[in-house]
């Protein structure tokens with residue numbers, strides 16, 4: 702068994718990380734490569750974990766991992782963010798992390814202290830506090846960064862980097878502030894892709910998806926609220942990134958193939974510039 706522990710010096714909210722629960726959980730699932738984040742103040746506890754696992758425990762510090770590239774993906778509900786991210790990820794190898802999917806997963810995790818809060822926000826189309834969403838995103842990013850780092854083990858310092866598509870984030874000012882505070886320049890934000898459709902297309906797509914998605918928010922009442930959030934809270938974030946010249950707006954009312962082709966052109970040009 703190998704256990705991976707990442708030391709995160711800069712996340713104060715994980716200071717009271719429930720280590721006992723962690724050990725208990727590992728005990729119940731002892732076969733996994735487990736990755737979790739703990740704060741610097743828990744370093745003494747790390748040596749405890751280490752003893753627990755007969756020193757078969759690896760420690761990484763985000764600060765020593767290569768700086769990953771991030772593309773944020775925004776757009777109204779049903780704009781096609783997830784669909785296009787999947788296609789981009791297949792073609793270019795980006796890791797696709799959907800904030801909404803991570804929140805839904807957390808909501809459905811037995812014993813999660815955030816389950817009810819997340820469910821309420823999703824039903825109302827409002828935005829979950831960034832401390833929760835950012836933590837989920839960062840843990841998912843770190844897991845991927847560690848896998849990449851492992852591929853180049855043997856070097857003193859890992860050299861691999863990661864390319865992430867972060868779908869549905871930052872959705873409001875609180876998301877943006879939290880991201881700057883917890884992540885900031887530890888990643889390189891390369892681009893913000895914004896998928897846009899007329900309102901009736903958003904609604905038609907989500908209601909159609911609602912026939913089989915089982916999502917609590919693919920219904921007319923939640924749609925109104927989600928559109929309102931998109932217009933009044935997310936669009937100001939798009940404007941913020943526009944001032945930084947990072948935004949590419951894409952008409953996603955076209956076919957999936959046409960939208961994907963435009964995404965490919967944008968990504969290819971980004972990669973050419975990055976070389």
Ligand SMILES: Nc1ncnc2c1ncn2[C@@H]1O[C@H](COP(=O)(O)OP(=O)(O)OP(=O)(O)O)[C@@H](O)[C@H]1O
Nearest residue numbers: 777778779780781782783784906910953955956957
């Ligand atoms: N270009 C398109 N033309 C027609 N249907 C599409 C297109 N893109 C996506 N869809 C469909 O619309 C629905 C919403 O797409 P998708 O889940 O990718 O959107 P999203 O922006 O991620 O939505 P949300 O933010 O609500 O999670 C899905 O059923 C998908 O199959």
Ligand SMILES: Nc1ccn([C@@H]2O[C@H](COP(=O)(O)O)[C@@H](O)[C@H]2O)c(=O)n1
Nearest residue numbers: 800801822823826827828829869870872
């Ligand atoms: N940054 C985010 C992203 C999503 N949410 C909540 O999840 C709902 C569904 O998100 P999708 O991206 O899958 O449409 C969204 O309406 C929010 O309630 C969030 O809080 N913060």
